[in-house]
Amino acid sequence: MNISDNRLEAPPLPEAFSMRITVAPEDAGTVCALIAARAGLAKSRVKDAMCKGAVWLTGKRGGRKRLRKATAQPGPGDILDLFYDVRLLAIKPPVAQCLHDAGQYSVWLKPAGLLAQGTDYGDHCSLVRQVEVHFRMKRPVLPVHRLDREAAGLMILAHTKTAAAKLSKLLQDNGIDKQYRVTGLGRLSPEEGVIELPLDNKPALTRYILTAYDPASDTSVAEVTLKTGRLHQIRRHFALLGHPVLGDPRYGQGNKNSTGMELVAHRLVFRCPITRKEVRISLDAQEGEVIS
Numbered sequence: 001m002n003i004s005d006n007r008l009e010a011p012p013l014p015e016a017f018s019m020r021i022t023v024a025p026e027d028a029g030t031v032c033a034l035i036a037a038r039a040g041l042a043k044s045r046v047k048d049a050m051c052k053g054a055v056w057l058t059g060k061r062g063g064r065k066r067l068r069k070a071t072a073q074p075g076p077g078d079i080l081d082l083f084y085d086v087r088l089l090a091i092k093p094p095v096a097q098c099l100h101d102a103g104q105y106s107v108w109l110k111p112a113g114l115l116a117q118g119t120d121y122g123d124h125c126s127l128v129r130q131v132e133v134h135f136r137m138k139r140p141v142l143p144v145h146r147l148d149r150e151a152a153g154l155m156i157l158a159h160t161k162t163a164a165a166k167l168s169k170l171l172q173d174n175g176i177d178k179q180y181r182v183t184g185l186g187r188l189s190p191e192e193g194v195i196e197l198p199l200d201n202k203p204a205l206t207r208y209i210l211t212a213y214d215p216a217s218d219t220s221v222a223e224v225t226l227k228t229g230r231l232h233q234i235r236r237h238f239a240l241l242g243h244p245v246l247g248d249p250r251y252g253q254g255n256k257n258s259t260g261m262e263l264v265a266h267r268l269v270f271r272c273p274i275t276r277k278e279v280r281i282s283l284d285a286q287e288g289e290v291i292s
Helices: 031-039 042-049 127-134 161-172 233-240
Strands: 017-021 055-057 062-065 079-087 099-100 105-110 152-158 178-185 192-195 206-214 219-226 264-273 278-282
Touching: 017 031, 031 042, 031 055, 031 079, 042 055, 042 079, 042 105, 055 099, 099 278, 105 127, 127 152, 152 161, 161 178, 178 233, 192 233, 206 233, 219 233
Parallel strands: 152 264
Antiparallel strands: 017 079, 055 062, 055 079, 099 105, 105 152, 178 219, 178 264, 192 206, 206 219, 264 278
């Protein structure tokens, strides 16, 4: 008589899930082994997730941080959080470029598609993590301002709390001249103006100057400066004006673009709060130097 094997197989894991483990006194072994056993994942997958910042440790006294060391030994009462997304972990992010290293801060070219900061599900696709690795984990990395994932351009990152505070104060006082180059759908009219439409029930002010218009594609190129810093301010203002940013995946209609979103933070001018020298950095070839 043949007896068929009717044992049930475990259901496949979802592509994205999260789980929490409160470490008990009887839980022995490494963090990697414990998570692998509880999550039903191979240890190699857990190690990869830990390396990419998808595992968090909250100690008994509080304080939440990413845990990357697979051989770490958790203690009773520790809380482990795993945020697992197969598609996110498989992404190979574009690489940022350091344009100016001032010691206490640095200026980077963030490519489109790279997050400014990580999320619970990992940070390997973020500028902050790339900068940490670039400096071999020997410098803190503190973002001074943000840039949308879909946008490319210049970002300042502080490496001391003092520099972060001084640069943030400079930013709040409009002491950092940030200029953006934007391509929008349709012809901007008037050719120079100020958009003062409130966003999220808060004042928002965007200045623009038309620099080129292409009748063949019916698109306008504009130089843009911000006087306020609302979420997605340029993208939302241009969409509300009827000229959505080309390639913007979220705002506007009829503005699809095969080469991505046409919004670049291309110029920074400010007086260094450390040396008091003027810093002028631009993605335009003629302004690529740092002027003091």
